[in-house]
Amino acid sequence: MAETRHDVVGIGNAIVDVLAHADDAFLEREGLAKGTMTLIDAAQADALYSRMAAGVEMSGGSAANTMAGIASLGGRAAYFGKVRDDQLGQIFAHDIRATGVTFPTAPATDGPGTARCLILVTGDAQRTMSTYLGACVDLGPDDVDEETVAASAVTYLEGYLFDPPRAREAFVKAAEIARRNGRRVALSLSDPFCVDRHRDALRQFVREHVDVLFANEVEILSLTGATDFDDALTMIRGTVPIAALTRSAQGSVVATADAVHAVQAAPVARVVDTTGAGDLYAAGFLFGLTAGHALAACGRLGATAAAEVISHFGARPETPLAELIRPI
């Protein structure tokens, strides 16, 4: 196996988040289900944006947030994701590089603009997301740099990539390169609606390619078809080598064929905005895994990183995470 140049390379939808406060009545008027992600087209994005409150723009994207978290922890991360060569694309590229993540993907020079995720944060700190994929639909297998994947200990994929049609080919290509080079493949299920949309394809991909699976409770129920968490846990332990299942305030469960570790959530003085909680859990977990820590310690690192990101507005860490993890 060649030298490891990156701990993790992430592949995902490259998105700029627009965060604004909203109340439950607004969500209801817009027909949005709290806590989930809905795909919208350009016209719907313009219409929703015109009605929502003044916002804050921040680079986002699930796997991109995870890579920013790994860099913030002191890990070496790379990222593939497609923006357009517009102002939001420049913001995305600047921010991910400024966190120390290698970002080699060339921006699209025509076609739809950089993707936007309109995130409505309610008073209960829940986030409700409406995503216009824009330039993300241009991500394809050519954007997967073979050398980078071959030299990364883990290739991390977000389930959202099953939505733009050519991204799935990129997904499979990356997984095959990783496997050929003796590397691990990790997948996050992203969202229960995303799992509903692509259940069969995701099940096949998990069986054939995935070494580490991240999911929350609703997502793992949706993937397995189980009706309670314990059944889902049993089913998934037979399917993937490592499953890291998050349960919000109840912490997480890290399971292999041999063992199940229950990990407590890290304390948070005030939960402000849960955007990015799952992304940062994955960051802490993968940072720990690639540093050679035991699985329970990986879960605790995930909990620590998630606790930081839910304590403020936005999906990327504000505090250098490396300062929060000594001693683990």
Place this chain on the structure above:
Amino acid sequence: MAETRHDVVGIGNAIVDVLAHADDAFLEREGLAKGTMTLIDAAQADALYSRMAAGVEMSGGSAANTMAGIASLGGRAAYFGKVRDDQLGQIFAHDIRATGVTFPTAPATDGPGTARCLILVTGDAQRTMSTYLGACVDLGPDDVDEETVAASAVTYLEGYLFDPPRAREAFVKAAEIARRNGRRVALSLSDPFCVDRHRDALRQFVREHVDVLFANEVEILSLTGATDFDDALTMIRGTVPIAALTRSAQGSVVATADAVHAVQAAPVARVVDTTGAGDLYAAGFLFGLTAGHALAACGRLGATAAAEVISHFGARPETPLAELIRPI
């Protein structure tokens, strides 16, 4: 005098802020004087941006922040300022309208992009700003809608408008319309370096046009040429009907020819980012003035609005200010 349609119309540089954390060493390496605003060109903006940390984009602009504050207090505000028809321009227009401010200025369809202010926030909550004016240089007298100015109780101008050459003509045109219609003109001095660049023109403008002058301690010393605050106060009382002079944690002084009111600063649990403090003081003050409150009460409203904005990241209120001011 015709019916008042707006309490205040603001005219200013329409800017999107890019806020990022930085340390003193970074400011030193970049040759930036802490707490001030420097004008930079497009190439300098790109170079500084490429070196600064990941940021958050939020609509800004001094007078625009003030108008957003007035709307948040429940006042009726309008704003003139020039953006380009690009993504940052769309963000600016959305945000100011979403706060309830009337924003009629047509975006530029060619020329430089929407203005950006790169704001570096240090651990001591100070902000150091580098502004690329971009499309702001296109603001001219044609953008001053006579009817709107005539129907606004106060026309509020930011000193920064003396920087783009044609904006000064817009400035004078607006002041003359206001005067002709029996309205008041307010001016904020914006920044000591801005006063240094335009001292003679600003002095003449203040004498000829201004009814309410906002300045902080350094700015009023720069304008008057006085070496201590008391001398500056004496000099300015003879020049403008109302002077509202802010002194950071020492509160503010509101002075007329007849009386001087010392107003305490409002308590803040933790000062996070002083960006927007002066802008929101002006918002509270003008809201009070147009609602018919006594000058000391106007100063207290300014202090309350400023306290909210320095308690979080960013230059516009996060809490509806109307909720903070009952009873005044």
